Each structure stands twice: as structure tokens, then as C-alpha cells.
Amino acid sequence: MATPLGFEPRITPPKGAVLPLHHGVSRFAILDRRFSSKAQSTKTRGQRLHRMKGTPNACSQILGNSLYSQFPLMKELNVEKLHVSIGDQEIVRGLSLRVPRGEVHALMGPNGSGKSTLAKVLAGHPDYRVTSGKVLMDGEDLLELEPDERARRGLFLAFQYPSEVPGVTIANFLRAAMQSRLPEGEELEATDYYAKLYEKMELLGMDRSFTSRAVNEGFSGGEKKRTEILQLAMLEPKYAVLDETDSGLDIDALKTVAHGVNSLRGPDLGILLITHYQRLLNYIIPDYVHVMVAGRMVRSGRKELALELEERGYDWAREGAVEPAFTR
Ligand code: ADP
Ligand code: MG
Helix, strand or coil: CCCCCCCCCCCCCCCCCCCCHHHHHHHHHHHHHHHHHHHCCHHHHHHHHHHHCCCHHHHHHHHHCHHHHHCCCCCEEEEEEEEEEECCEEEEEEEEEEEECCCEEEEECCCCCCHHHHHHHHHCCCCCEEEEEEEEECCEEHHHCCHHHHHHCCEEEECCCCCCEEEEEHHHHHHHHHHHCCCCCCCCCHHHHHHHHHHHHHHCCCCHHHHHCEECCCCCHHHHHHHHHHHHHHHCCCEEEEECCCCCCCHHHHHHHHHHHHHHCCCCCEEEEEECCCHHHHCCCCCEEEEEECCEEEEEECCHHHHHHHHHCHHHHHHCCCCCCCCC
8 A cells, every 4th residue: 555655665664663763863963953053153143144145045045034044943844965866877966955834935947857856855765866965854854764754744745647546545545644644543533534535625626426536546637636635635744745736737727726735835834846837836826936957956036036937948047057057
């Protein structure tokens, strides 16, 4: 059975297993860092802010979110100088990105630039090798956790190409996913579950008969994407990575999906919205836009950057790169 992330973790700890040592260690490390950051003088923080202004992604975020940069343990998904390889090919090449909770960040880029690779690495896909860099979720090292643990801690990935799960109905799939996030011994009440499920389905314009259909089996592109957003609505994660949620949607389906995502926006959810086209961003207005080319971030800015990109194209974005980013 698939996990809420859509694939089996390599190692599933038995129920009730004692957490491995590194979980405890990382928590202490977080506490240590919190104390040391509190003890930092304003001067040191100022210096750090000044240094961060040099990086393309930091520039865009610094204006609206200076608080986040002063306190590195604020609630955010933090990708730092990430390098990812598959086989002997490096796909993500020193990428940094910060998505605080409560904000929507759009990640744009031409096909093949490594956007889906980033999404899958965040979720813990076993095929991709992180060769250096860090990924922290609310200060905790995400890369140390198995995919199911990442999901339980509040990370969600909507796939660009959602898998079919024959024989497992949407109702059962979602119920199992929600149940697995509850503390041991707690039962999900069937009546509460169905009330919530139907409410969210209505929001996404989905017919109730969908609940008894097998996950994504024989679904149209639009239906698959709606099912992904339904999972997002039900699981209420802290951070959601939506990979090309607009692909394969006609304009009506796009509006419904955007309406669903917009209704889930709020202070407790950080969204990384991956898209190739500007079109989706007319309906889900992002707080920030980042452009990735050939595994690197080449530009970051406010929502207007998406329009500029639409007008001038990815070649223009490439020219703005701090280091040259050639398309492979
Ligand atoms: P994007 O989502 O931006 O279109 P991807 O992350 O899907 O880009 O792909 C980036 C590059 O990595 C492409 O050149 C692609 O062929 C390669 N790649 C991604 N996944 C794999 C894989 N599993 N095996 C081999 N190459 C891969
Ligand atoms: Mg992709």
C-alpha cells in the first residue's frame, strides 16, 4: 500500500519502535541553536542579513520577511545549497530556497531544469542522491527522516504524474493515510471522516461517487490533479509541494483546483507551487516567484517576476544568473 507520499519507504519502522538516536540528538541540536541564536547580538544578525543579500533567493525574501532571516528557526522549509545526483549526473546544483509557513512560493523553470527532482528529494524518493547541502523543516533535518516520517511531520507532495493504485478506493486510501498520522491508539471516527471528506470534495467539485473508485485508476488528467488536492485538503500538512498541478487541466478544472488551493492558504501552511507556465499564477497569486534553470536558481522576485518571465522568456532569466546556467 502506498504511503501518503505515494511510494513505499525503504525501511518502515515497526509500530511502537523506539526512535533511533539521531532523532533525539537533532532535537537537542535544535534547542542548542535556538539558545545561541537568541544570544546573538543585533550586530551579528545585521551582518548575517547583509551577507544574505548577496544570494539571489535571499534578496527576494529579505524585504518582506526580514524576521525569518533573523531567526533561522522560524517555521519554514529551508533548502540550503542542495546538490542532487542521479547516477553520475548532477541535476540540482547548489540550490537554496526558503518557504516560510503562511506563504506561497512559485518555482518556475523550463522542462528538465530539475524542479520535479527537487520535489522528489524533499519527499525522500530513494532514487535521488543528495551529495551535499541541507533541507530543514521547522529546523529539523528532513534528509535524515524516512518518507513516511516526513509525511507524518507535515510534509505533503502532490505529484506531477500521480500513480494509480488499483484496488484501493479513495475513501480507504485517505482514511488509512489520516489514521497513520494519529497518535498510537487513537481512532479516526468514521462519521467525522466522511463529513470532512464530502465537504472537501464539494469544494473541489468532485462527485461523491469518486470515493468508491480506485485511486487514479482510469482518471482523466484533471481528475488526478483534483485527487491530489483532495489529499492535501484532508491531510492538512504544514508544507505542501505541488508539482505541476496545472498540467493537463482545462481552464474550468484549473479554476476549481486553484480555488481549492486558495481556500487552503493560511498562516499554518507553506506552499511550494511548481509550474512551467505563468497561467496558474493568475489564479493562485504567489507571494514570491523563483526561477530555476539547469539545477540552479537564476532569479527570485515578487509575483511580477512571473509576468516578466512570460513576456521575456527563460533565456532572459538565464542571463540574470549569478553564475551561467546552461541548459543541458
Ligand atoms: P523538471 O521537473 O524541471 O522538468 P526533472 O527534475 O523532471 O525536471 O528532470 C531534470 C533532469 O533530470 C532531466 O534531464 C531528467 O531527464 C533527469 N532525470 C530526472 N529523473 C531522472 C531519473 N529517474 N533517471 C534519470 N534521469 C532523470
Ligand atoms: Mg517536472
